[in-house]
Amino acid sequence: MKILKVLIVLLVVFSLGAVAVYYFGTNMASEKIVDEATEQMESSGKLDEVKEYVESDPELSGYIEEAKAADESSLPFNTTGQATRVLVQKVGMTELNTIRNGVQSGTMTPQEAVQKLEGKLTEEEMLALKVIAYKEIYNQQ
Template sequence: MRIIKFLVVFLLILVGVGYGLYYFGTNFASQKIAEETVTNFKSTGQMETVKSYVENDPVLAGYMEEAKAADKDSLPFTTTNEATRVLIQKVGLSELNDIKTKVETGTMAPQEVIQELETKLTEEELLALKVIAYNELYSEQ
């Protein structure tokens, strides 16, 4: 009987530690990724390139107009850290890395990325991502 109690307590502790590592690990990873990405874009001057690309693409410009008109109080998340956390949880870190590699090599267009995300995220989450992207692109103007 003592062995069973010990095993149950041990398993509960193990599950609690595992959940804590998962929660804090994804939280730490999402913060790190969001900070590095935004800092990298702003410090290298790529933000202006991204802005001009978005403004010249009618589909992406339409997304930015949709984000501009969105009701920000009804969004499921509002910060880059929260958005990154949701993306890691719903899409997965390895798949996000794969998408990033495909975009960098030119084998995946931005519209394909959006289509991929539409299969994994809800409409509200996509709108929240659009709002965050809009805020990041135009926060310094």
């Protein structure tokens, strides 16, 4: 009977550890990825190109205006870590990777990528993503 209790306690402890690693791991990984990508884009001058591209595209600039006007207190998430968890849960890593590859290779436009995400996320989640993207592009904290 004691062995069973020890096994159950160990199982609970390992389960809690796995949840903590998932929760904190996605936060740390997403923050690190975003910081590195932003740093690389700033150092190579591509961040200015992204800003120009977004501002020249009427649909994308509309997203930016929508993000500027958003009430952040009502959004379902506010950090890249939280956004990462929602995207992985609702869209899936495989689909996210497919979208990323498509946009990078030019076989998918950014608008098509947004449309794919809109089909899987709620309006509030999309608005939260737009706000996070706006903050990252324009270095808002």
